[in-house]
Amino acid sequence: MNKNPLSRRKVLGGVGLFGLAGSTAALWLGRGNTELAATHSNGAHAQQQSAPPMSHHQMNDGIGMQGSHTMMANMVQGDVTTAINGFDPMKILTDFDYGTVSKLADGRTLREYRLYASDKTIEIAPNITFPAWVYNDRVPGPTIRCTEGDRIRVTFTNGSSHPHSVHFHGMHVAAMDGVDPIEPGKQFIYEFDAEPFGLHLYHCHTVPLRRHIHKGLYGTFIIDPPKPRPPAKELVMVMNAFDTNFDNENEVYAVNTVAFHYTKHPIALKVNELVRLYLVNMTEFDPVNSLHLHANFFNVYRTGTRLESQELTDMIMLAQAERHILEFRYKYPGSYMFHAHQTEFTELGWSGMFQVS
Amino acid sequence: MAEQITPATSGQSLRRWNAATVILVFIPLLLLAALLAFLLITGAGLGKRIAPPIEELTIDRITLPAQNQIVVQVTNGGADPVTVAQVQVDNAYWAFTINRDGPIPRLGQATITIPYPWVQDETHVVKLLSSNGIAFEKAIPVATLTPGPSLETFWQYALLGLYVGIIPIGLGLLWYPFLRRLGRRGMQVILSLTVGLLVFLLFDTMAEALELVATTPKVFGGAPLVFLIALMAFLVLVTVGASKKGQVPSRLRVSYMIALGIGLHNLGEGLAIGAAFAFGNAALGTFLVIGFTLHNITEGVGIAAPLARAQPALWHFVTLATLAGLPAVVGVWIGGFLYEPLLITIFFALGAGAIAQVIYEVGRLLARQSAEDQAPLLSPATFGGLLAGVVIMYATALLVVV
Numbered sequence: 045m046n047k048n049p050l051s052r053r054k055v056l057g058g059v060g061l062f063g064l065a066g067s068t069a070a071l072w073l074g075r076g077n078t079e080l081a082a083t084h085s086n087g088a089h090a091q092q093q094s095a096p097p098m099s100h101h102q103m104n105d106g107i108g109m110q111g112s113h114t115m116m117a118n119m120v121q122g123d124v125t126t127a128i129n130g131f132d133p134m135k136i137l138t139d140f141d142y143g144t145v146s147k148l149a150d151g152r153t154l155r156e157y158r159l160y161a162s163d164k165t166i167e168i169a170p171n172i173t174f175p176a177w178v179y180n181d182r183v184p185g186p187t188i189r190c191t192e193g194d195r196i197r198v199t200f201t202n203g204s205s206h207p208h209s210v211h212f213h214g215m216h217v218a219a220m221d222g223v224d225p226i227e228p229g230k231q232f233i234y235e236f237d238a239e240p241f242g243l244h245l246y247h248c249h250t251v252p253l254r255r256h257i258h259k260g261l262y263g264t265f266i267i268d269p270p271k272p273r274p275p276a277k278e279l280v281m282v283m284n285a286f287d288t289n290f291d292n293e294n295e296v297y298a299v300n301t302v303a304f305h306y307t308k309h310p311i312a313l314k315v316n317e318l319v320r321l322y323l324v325n326m327t328e329f330d331p332v333n334s335l336h337l338h339a340n341f342f343n344v345y346r347t348g349t350r351l352e353s354q355e356l357t358d359m360i361m362l363a364q365a366e367r368h369i370l371e372f373r374y375k376y377p378g379s380y381m382f383h384a385h386q387t388e389f390t391e392l393g394w395s396g397m398f399q400v401s
Numbered sequence: 402m403a404e405q406i407t408p409a410t411s412g413q414s415l416r417r418w419n420a421a422t423v424i425l426v427f428i429p430l431l432l433l434a435a436l437l438a439f440l441l442i443t444g445a446g447l448g449k450r451i452a453p454p455i456e457e458l459t460i461d462r463i464t465l466p467a468q469n470q471i472v473v474q475v476t477n478g479g480a481d482p483v484t485v486a487q488v489q490v491d492n493a494y495w496a497f498t499i500n501r502d503g504p505i506p507r508l509g510q511a512t513i514t515i516p517y518p519w520v521q522d523e524t525h526v527v528k529l530l531s532s533n534g535i536a537f538e539k540a541i542p543v544a545t546l547t548p549g550p551s552l553e554t555f556w557q558y559a560l561l562g563l564y565v566g567i568i569p570i571g572l573g574l575l576w577y578p579f580l581r582r583l584g585r586r587g588m589q590v591i592l593s594l595t596v597g598l599l600v601f602l603l604f605d606t607m608a609e610a611l612e613l614v615a616t617t618p619k620v621f622g623g624a625p626l627v628f629l630i631a632l633m634a635f636l637v638l639v640t641v642g643a644s645k646k647g648q649v650p651s652r653l654r655v656s657y658m659i660a661l662g663i664g665l666h667n668l669g670e671g672l673a674i675g676a677a678f679a680f681g682n683a684a685l686g687t688f689l690v691i692g693f694t695l696h697n698i699t700e701g702v703g704i705a706a707p708l709a710r711a712q713p714a715l716w717h718f719v720t721l722a723t724l725a726g727l728p729a730v731v732g733v734w735i736g737g738f739l740y741e742p743l744l745i746t747i748f749f750a751l752g753a754g755a756i757a758q759v760i761y762e763v764g765r766l767l768a769r770q771s772a773e774d775q776a777p778l779l780s781p782a783t784f785g786g787l788l789a790g791v792v793i794m795y796a797t798a799l800l801v802v803v
Contacts, residue, residue, distance in 0.1 A: 117495055118493050118495060169487055170487070171532050172486045172533075288530065288534020
């Protein structure tokens, strides 16, 4: 760590002790300094008028539509493409895996899925890479979707250098709980009935749990009710974060992995269109995360296990693995922010925009 | 016995410079080149490098040249190139520009400009993230506008330098008439006092240099660099200052040597003051000025002490005060405008070497006087003087906290 040449405490202490002597002699120094400060602020002002230092960059990034100067400056430089990741956070929003469907002898629906764990370097903010562990080459893993009562069969193959597993939130027998590690190169088939309906998740349950989860082994698991919810624009958002220097604190926050991605690439919505947001919190190290929607209120279906709204609000807090379905419509066109209402998370990447037209 | 004769005769032929001598110089070098080529081409059987890159970025300096601007200067002191992928200020990602395309190579430098609305007198933390997500951070302890180079700041900094340099030293030199009235015993005490204050300055300067060198990239040498520069400076000055064998340098010459050593020390002090003024605020600067003025008045006494038995012309005093005091002005300029920790470290180390040499010379002067008086070198009088010198410097140093 760099040692600072002086600290605030020392300055204040010094002034306190020798304030009298200091203030007398400060007359000649202080006067000069005020004039100096004035000259400089004028200079800065002139500079801002002629050439705003960051506007050029921001326009290139395509986020110059709205908001104050300061908000625009709180941003990462550059853009994350699919070059390193191979996946697009934009597609993750609406990418549902319904599995390979067939009928069982008793007439029930069987859905078969494949999950493959591997080690992969992903780009979580422009030019910042992270040595992740991933399901099916992406973080979050595929959104597994089915209907209550379906038979689920997940063939899990571990292609990673470490043992992993898949632990589904749901109701199942102990043998299918996914707490036993599957060694590298080995395969395991998880099979259970989809219940109860709601918004759930799956994640690796191998110890050390914290590292296995925070390195990226998690995904959304949606069980639709037997009678489907009304049609809507459906979006999946997994709130996640990354500790790039492994000091048990996150350097990058996001929904669906890439910091500020939906700020740089706003999500298009239509006026009065019903939006159904499947929101899952998989943030590690921080006890809670949250979502705040600008200029609107949403209905909350906690864990998605009821069909009646339990709350109308514009801000919701979630512990790790907590998840809720949120429904809303925008009355007016325009650009609207959504972000964590822990401002620290917001400014470290967990912020996005809806573009309503 | 015969062996003693043979080397003398054969040695003569061996000591000649000819083609064979040149070849003998180059044989190990050629073999070294071959070895390096072998290592580079084959990897010498050590296999491919599997360790991740080791990134080491040092934030040298953070300045606030305008109300909405933070400027960060960095040096890559590590083995691998480092890409500054993103910048955080107070745990928020922030837009930035960097004056370099692509990664910063080993020993390369870069300047990063961040349009951040910093708050007067408050603390901000700048964090740079590499492409591997490694964080390098440094705090701005007290945010205030960094004075830029203008005619006014040049004059203001010059004033600062004068207040801590020439003025107190000149005041100290005014004790010269008093020193002349002292007897031999009194002179011994004053010279010992000079040694005492120089010993304090030596330790103080070394400590400053070591503290500062810890903030510079390790690749430049760290603490050993400080010791080696100090030692070399000491030896060079002793060599330059050496008169004919057995002869002690003249008193005037000793005074000039003291003035030079103190001048180098004051250059370092000026750098520290300039940096504090650039990073801190006027109150701190003023507080420092008062402390340094009191602290440095003793330096004038030190310079005048050896002259008590000589009768130099008046202009010598002016020259001595300038030599010892003016470097402070230069120091404040450098420290205030282009604060460079490594450069300041080197100046401090040079200053330490110069002070050590002055202690050596004044010590010889003391020893000569003691020998003439047939008194022991370390008597109650000389030890008392030495102790007084250290105590005065320590006490006045309490006023100076940089």
